[in-house]
Amino acid sequence: MSGTSMTAPYLDPKHVREGLSRRKLLDQVFVIVGLIVMLACLAILAVLFIDLVIDGSERFSWDFFTNFASRRAERAGILAAWVGTSLIMIVTALCAVPVGVAAAIYLEEYAPKNWFTAIIEINVTNLAGVPSIVYGLLALGLFVYQFNLGQSIAAAGLTLALLILPIVIVATREAIRAVPNAIREAAYGLGATRWEVTKDHVLPYSTGGILTGMILGLSRAIGETAPIITIGALSFIAFLPESPFKSEFPFISFGWLDDPFTAMPIQMFNWVSRPDPAFQANAAAAGAILLGMTLLMNGVAIWIRYRFRKKINW
């Protein structure tokens, strides 16, 4: 007992030391738990990927990429699927990115802060949580029948664009918000208009975040199956869409937008549901490739973010 001491008992050095070691132990426990959880996630992903690669190993060959679907498993390939997926992704990116970025700029830089924009904001966030099949139904009614786009690449691209629009908007807004207000004030102070501030400063400084959001959105879209089944992707296609490149003027064409299509996840789904077990290898191989594409896109997103972080740190 430290009867003579005037200090409060919780300031007693012995008490402080004991408390500290207990707090440090908790710190350690959290590190270990966090590490285990993270490793478990990585392990599951790795097992999934390796399993797909092993199951599909007999199909990995150049022919697999250059063959159309076939009734015979060993001759079936993913040509129509990866071409379809690539073209759809182009349409998706070209629609979702400009619209999403413009919407985000409007909400962050232009819109007055009132109840109306608050409702818009809440709705944009909620849209990200709408099940993808609902987008499929909307697209079926709107794009396929109302706009008469039919079961085309254009309809699929627009559908997926709609799906990832909230992701692009949210990511862009975060990126724009990370630009310090002091920078905007500096530009306004020199006599810039709102548009000049946006195009000369806000957009260039948030490009990293915007590109990251775009790629994360696309890597979500690339694996989406439900909405494009809903709008009627074909699962057996033995021809390619019209080529976007022409040998004579004007060298590009948009005929492919109207063409029917298939896509990677559709092709996979088709193979998985075949009774013949030989097709399971095709499905696994296609799955590994699709997963690889997604991981690659995420990798690119991380790299872009890293590059821009290094260039601009406030």
Next chain:
Amino acid sequence: MLDSSTLARAQSAGQSREEQPLANEQSTSAVADDEARAAGPRISISVDETRKSRTLKVKAAVENLNFYYGQHRALKNLSIPIADKQVTALIGPSGCGKSTFLRCFNRMHDLQPGTRYEGSITLYPDNLNLVGPGIDPIEVRMRIGMVFQKPNPFPKSIFENVAYGLRLRGVRNRATLAEEVEKALRGAALWDEVKDRLQDSALALSGGQMQRLCIARALATKPEILLFDEPTSALDPIATAKIEELISTLRDQVTVLIVTHNMQQAARVSDYTAFMYLGEIIEFDEAAKIFTNPSKKATEDYITGRYG
């Protein structure tokens, strides 16, 4: 003591001259008119201890300025003259409205909804009311530069930072840009330090260099008034001394209005000083007078440190 009455007298003198019978020829009358306007109001300053005074032109006259953030009246009936090519300092305790007052001059408040100005800030020799409803805030900002509390260079090259204001004004010619950028950097006493790395990122500079870059950025657009909002509060003493020295030399080219909570700084750099308290100007006078012999008790309490 100097106050708005000095200003009013000077103004009425200017007016009576304008009311003189017009000359026969249109052109001469226009010239006379211009001269009268260019003369504008005047303000006097003592040039030495014997208080021999000389009169100076007024660059801007603040008259009955009120400013509101929504319902909150942050500035109350401010009236002071801002002398041409002199340094005027605004001092006062935190939250008294110094920044708010300063930001009226370049209409920075217009970026925030719900703000409102009353009264006038007349810019001479144009007789332009900076806070009037008829004038575009962007035009005001193109004529009145500002340097902020924290250095805020753009994450671009040193050159592009200084050139940006000129680019906004439509300057495209490379030679002109290079020439003006150099002039501005020299004016901000930064040229020798950065002349070999104009293409490097401005973010690689030290805090003091960044702030001088921001001064160069503002100077490049040849502002009529340059506003400083506590420009050294984020800097170390050596960088601060450099900026203070720079501000003292700037008075040759531009009218300076500086907010500072550092009284020594105000005493060192300013020719005129206004002491603000709770949104009002308690006292406005020559800096020498304010810091040696203030006429108001509140001013004295503040400068002697009896008030925060």
